[in-house]
Amino acid sequence: MQGSLQGKLCVITGGTDGIGLATACGLAARGARLLLIGKNPDKGAAATAKIGALAGQGSAEFLRADLSSQAEIHALAKQIHDRTSQIDVLINNAGGVFMKRQESVDGIEMTFAVNQIGYFLVTHLLLDLITKNPHARIVNVSSDLHKGPQLDFNDLQMRNGYSGMKAYGRSKLANILFSNELARRLQGQGVCVNSLHPGFVHSNFGQNNNFLIGRLISLSSGLFGISVEKGAETSIYLASAPEAAGISGKYFAHCRQVRPSPESQSEEAAARLWTECERLTGIKQ
Numbered sequence: 001m002q003g004s005l006q007g008k009l010c011v012i013t014g015g016t017d018g019i020g021l022a023t024a025c026g027l028a029a030r031g032a033r034l035l036l037i038g039k040n041p042d043k044g045a046a047a048t049a050k051i052g053a054l055a056g057q058g059s060a061e062f063l064r065a066d067l068s069s070q071a072e073i074h075a076l077a078k079q080i081h082d083r084t085s086q087i088d089v090l091i092n093n094a095g096g097v098f099m100k101r102q103e104s105v106d107g108i109e110m111t112f113a114v115n116q117i118g119y120f121l122v123t124h125l126l127l128d129l130i131t132k133n134p135h136a137r138i139v140n141v142s143s144d145l146h147k148g149p150q151l152d153f154n155d156l157q158m159r160n161g162y163s164g165m166k167a168y169g170r171s172k173l174a175n176i177l178f179s180n181e182l183a184r185r186l187q188g189q190g191v192c193v194n195s196l197h198p199g200f201v202h203s204n205f206g207q208n209n210n211f212l213i214g215r216l217i218s219l220s221s222g223l224f225g226i227s228v229e230k231g232a233e234t235s236i237y238l239a240s241a242p243e244a245a246g247i248s249g250k251y252f253a254h255c256r257q258v259r260p261s262p263e264s265q266s267e268e269a270a271a272r273l274w275t276e277c278e279r280l281t282g283i284k285q
């Protein structure tokens, strides 16, 4: 099922913990060189050591960036440009849930900033390196929790009636809309862009919240969730499987194409979200 990634460079955001680290291990086992992005340098050191032991010293490098900060994403992109002239796989995976409304240093609601603006800006700033490989793949980790919510373009940042889970669901809906719009924009260039649901996974997800919420998420995912290795399977599949080559603008779970919500398929909402992301990041493409 899964192909070789020998000699390929894969960039994975949130590759230092949870599903992202398990994905990174799976990609390294297939021969990939990895750039792991995360906030916490200790986790970065532990992750590179783990992958080094698995696939050889130097097979993974950690780059620190807080993806809620646009300045840090710009600095990260520069560091990546200094290291390589081509990216073969980009996995936008870093994400979180924020039960209390907070804003990023750029004044953007935090869930939207990390989960959606982070995906958008990282991809935009690395696109010149990605399009160097006409068979490159972009993988956007979404969630089945995108089903139900709709985007409110009059209050994208939920200044009114904030709920952590609603903000999270909307950000994951935004991931699919973004993924599909990017796939449309890259049509004809060979680069494939897909989104996915990893499953309900027992990871460190939610631990940035208060102790009680963190414990609750951890207990329920411990009882009902799958392992991070299982949760990484669809990301690894989309990054490496020969069968996934040439497929773009689709949504996957369990390594299969599945049907996302009707809201996530709206081309109008996708185009509007794109314009909003451009405005919030000061980009015009």
Ligand SMILES: NC(=O)c1ccc[n+]([C@@H]2O[C@H](COP(=O)([O-])OP(=O)(O)OC[C@H]3O[C@@H](n4cnc5c(N)ncnc54)[C@H](OP(=O)(O)O)[C@@H]3O)[C@@H](O)[C@H]2O)c1
Residues within 6 Å of the ligand: 013, 014, 015, 016, 017, 018, 019, 020, 037, 038, 039, 040, 041, 043, 065, 066, 067, 068, 093, 094, 095, 096, 114, 141, 142, 143, 144, 197, 198, 199, 200, 201, 202, 203, 204, 205, 206, 207, 221, 225
């Ligand atoms: N767990 C689930 O059941 C589940 C279900 C559906 C979808 N997902 C999605 O899967 C993805 C991974 O989640 P997970 O469960 O693996 O979570 P996790 O265990 O909390 O890992 C999150 C990773 O993202 C990084 N990250 C988070 N915020 C960041 C920031 N501002 N800047 C840089 N890095 C950041 C973390 O690094 P630091 O610790 O250094 O910040 C860590 O490496 C997310 O997009 C999530 O929405 C998860």
